Amino acid sequence: MHFESGVGHIGGNLSSLDAMLIVFHEFKRDGDDFILSKGHSAGALYTTLWSIGMLEDQDLKNFHKDDTLLSGHPPAKGLTNIRFATGSLGHGLSLAAGLALGARLQGQDSHIFCLTSDGEWQEGSTWEAFMFACHHKLSNLTILVDHNGLQGFGSTKEVASMGRLVDRVSGFPCKPIVVDGHNLDELRSALLCPAVNHPKFICMETIKGSGVSFMENKMEWHYLPMNQEQYNRAIKDLELL
Amino acid sequence: MRKQLCEALQRRSSNPSMVFLTGDLGFMALEGLAADLGNRFINAGVAEQNMISVAAALASLKMEVWVYSIAPFLYARPFEQIRNDITFHNLPVRLIGNGGGYGYGVMGPTHHAIEDYGILLTLPNMSVYIPAFDEDVYAIVEKAVVDAGPVYLRMGRGEPPSDYLIPPYEPWRQLVKGGGPLVVVVGPIAGSYIACLAAMPFDIRPSLWVISELPLSRNPIPDAFLKHLEKAAALCVVEEHVRQGGFGSDFVLHCAVHGIQLPRLTHLYAQAHHFSKYGSQAYLRRQSGLDIDNLLAVLGLKT
Numbered sequence: 013m014h015f016e017s018g019v020g021h022i023g024g025n026l027s028s029l030d031a032m033l034i035v036f037h038e039f040k041r042d043g044d045d046f047i048l049s050k051g052h053s054a055g056a057l058y059t060t061l062w063s064i065g066m067l068e069d070q071d072l073k074n075f076h077k078d079d080t081l082l083s084g085h086p087p088a089k090g091l092t093n094i095r096f097a098t099g100s101l102g103h104g105l106s107l108a109a110g111l112a113l114g115a116r117l118q119g120q121d122s123h124i125f126c127l128t129s130d131g132e133w134q135e136g137s138t139w140e141a142f143m144f145a146c147h148h149k150l151s152n153l154t155i156l157v158d159h160n161g162l163q164g165f166g167s168t169k170e171v172a173s174m175g176r177l178v179d180r181v182s183g184f185p186c187k188p189i190v191v192d193g194h195n196l197d198e199l200r201s202a203l204l205c206p207a208v209n210h211p212k213f214i215c216m217e218t219i220k221g222s223g224v225s226f227m228e229n230k231m232e233w234h235y236l237p238m239n240q241e242q243y244n245r246a247i248k249d250l251e252l253l
Numbered sequence: 254m255r256k257q258l259c260e261a262l263q264r265r266s267s268n269p270s271m272v273f274l275t276g277d278l279g280f281m282a283l284e285g286l287a288a289d290l291g292n293r294f295i296n297a298g299v300a301e302q303n304m305i306s307v308a309a310a311l312a313s314l315k316m317e318v319w320v321y322s323i324a325p326f327l328y329a330r331p332f333e334q335i336r337n338d339i340t341f342h343n344l345p346v347r348l349i350g351n352g353g354g355y356g357y358g359v360m361g362p363t364h365h366a367i368e369d370y371g372i373l374l375t376l377p378n379m380s381v382y383i384p385a386f387d388e389d390v391y392a393i394v395e396k397a398v399v400d401a402g403p404v405y406l407r408m409g410r411g412e413p414p415s416d417y418l419i420p421p422y423e424p425w426r427q428l429v430k431g432g433g434p435l436v437v438v439v440g441p442i443a444g445s446y447i448a449c450l451a452a453m454p455f456d457i458r459p460s461l462w463v464i465s466e467l468p469l470s471r472n473p474i475p476d477a478f479l480k481h482l483e484k485a486a487a488l489c490v491v492e493e494h495v496r497q498g499g500f501g502s503d504f505v506l507h508c509a510v511h512g513i514q515l516p517r518l519t520h521l522y523a524q525a526h527h528f529s530k531y532g533s534q535a536y537l538r539r540q541s542g543l544d545i546d547n548l549l550a551v552l553g554l555k556t
Contacts, residue, residue, distance in 0.1 A: 096310075100333060140302055
C-alpha cells in the first residue's frame with residue numbers, strides 16, 4: 013500500500029508493526045483502547061486493523077489517495093478503533109492517560125495501550141503525560157516505545173541525546189521493561205507482566221525498516237517512498253522471513 | 254466572577270460524570286468545588302498541554318469536562334492540543350480562562366489575554382462566552398453544559414455601577430437606552446461605561462449594547478439593534494482584544510455580506526500587548542483608548 017501510493021514513512025511502520033499485531037490480536041479486548049501516538053506509522057495500524065477484519069482490502073488500496081478513509085496519519089473520524097487523530101508528536105500519551113484516568117473514574121476495567129516513537133520523547137508534553145500517568149498510578153495504561161534509534165533527520169543520539177530512555181524514566185515510580193521489539197515471545201511476556209500502582213513501560217528495541225535488508229537501520233527510510241525496483245527487493249526479503 | 258463560577262459549578266457537582274481540571278490555579282477560589290468533587294477535581298499541575306489532551310480524552314468518554322487556568326496559559330501554550338485533540342473531534346470540553354483582556358493588569362503581558370477569542374474562533378465549532386457581569390456566569394455555565402461542542406469561557410470582572418439593575422442574561426443586551434450613537438461592546442468593559450452614559454441627555458445619549466457570545470454567525474444581531482443601526486449617525490465597536498480576528502472585523506464582514514448599511518464606524522480595541530510602562534487593567538485600557546473618556550471623544554460627545 014505504501015508503494016502503490018508512493019508514500020514514505022515505511023521504516024517506522026516496519027519497526028512498530030510487530031507490536032501492533034500482538035496487541036490487537038492477543039491483548040486488546042472490547043472496551044480497551046489503542047492510541048498510536050507515532051501517527052506516522054498509520055500504515056502499520058491500518059494493516060493491523062485489516063488483519064482483524066476492521067478494514068477491507070479496498071480500504072488499504074485507497075490508502076493515501078483522494079477520497080480515502082485512510083489518511084497519511086490516523087484520521088479524526090470515520091474509523092472505529094481510532095478514537096483520536098494523531099500525527100503531531102507528543103499528544104498520544106496524554107490522550108491515553110486521560111482515557112486511563114477516565115476509565116478508573118467511571119469504574120471500568122478497560123486497559124489503554126499507547127505506542128510512542130523514541131524521538132517523541134523529545135517532546136515536553138510526552139514527559140508531562142508520563143509524569144501525570146505515574147502520579148495518578150495509572151496501572152491500566154501500557155506505554156510501548158518503538159525504540160528504533162532513528163528519527164527524521166538523524167539518530168536520536170545525534171539529534172538530542174538523553175542517554176538511555178529507560179534510565180531517564182527509571183527516576184519515576186515505574187519499572188521499565190526492555191524487550192526485543194521483534195521477538196513476539198519477549199513482547200508477549202512484557203505485555204503479560206503485571207504493573208501495580210504504575211503504568212507499564214515497555215521499551216521495544218526495534219529496527220527501523222525491519223525485515224527489508226536495504227532499509228534496516230537506515231535513517232532515509234523514515235521518509236522515502238520505494239521505487240519499483242526497491243519494492244521488488246523488499247517483497248523478496250519479506251518472503252524469506 | 255470566580256466566586257460565581259465556583260458556585261455555579263458546585264451546583265453541578267453531584268453529577269458523577271463531572272470532572273474539573275486545573276493547571277494548579279484556583280487558590281482561595283475553588284476550594285469548595287474541590288471538596289465537592291473529590292477525586293473528580295484534578296490538579297493537573299503546571300503542564301497545560303497534557304491537561305488539555307487529558308480533558309479531550311475524558312470528554313470522549315462522555316464525561317462533563319471543565320478545564321481552568323489563567324487565560325493565556327489555557328489557550329496559547331496548548332493551542333495545538335485544543336485544535337487537534339478537542340476541536341477536530343468536536344468534543345464538549347469547557348475551557349475557562351481567567352483574566353480575559355488586560356485583566357491581570359500590572360502582572361505583565363505574559364498574563365494578558367487580548368487575542369484569545371480571535372484565535373480560538375478560528376477552530377471548528379468553538380463557542381465563546383464572555384460574561385459582562387459576575388451574575389452572568391450562572392446562566393453561562395448552564396448554557397455551556399448543553400453546548401454540544403467545545404467552549405471557551407473568558408472570565409473577567411463585572412464592573413456595573415452599584416445601583417445598576419443588571420438585565421437577565423442574553424447573548425445580546427441593551428444596557429443603556431439612548432437616542433444618540435450606537436455602541437456595542439464585548440464583555441465587562443461595557444459595565445464601566447454605564448454610569449457616565451446613563452447620566453447624559455437622552456437625545457445625545459449613546460445606546461449601549463453588550464454581546465457575550467461569539468461567533469456572530471451563531472448569535473444573530475437582534476432586530477432592535479438593527480433598527481437603531483438604520484437611524485444611528487455613528488457606531489462604535491469596543492473590545493478588549495486585538496484588532497485582528499476580533500469581533501469588530503467579524504461584525505463588519507457580517508454586515509457587508511448581509512447588505513446591512515453601517516453609519517460612521519469607529520473601532521476601539523486593545524492596541525498592544527505591552528506599552529512603555531505597566532499598570533492596572535484600567536491603566537492599560539486607557540493606553541489603548543478603551544476608557545470612557547476616549548469613547549466619548551471618538552463619538553464627538555466630549556465637552
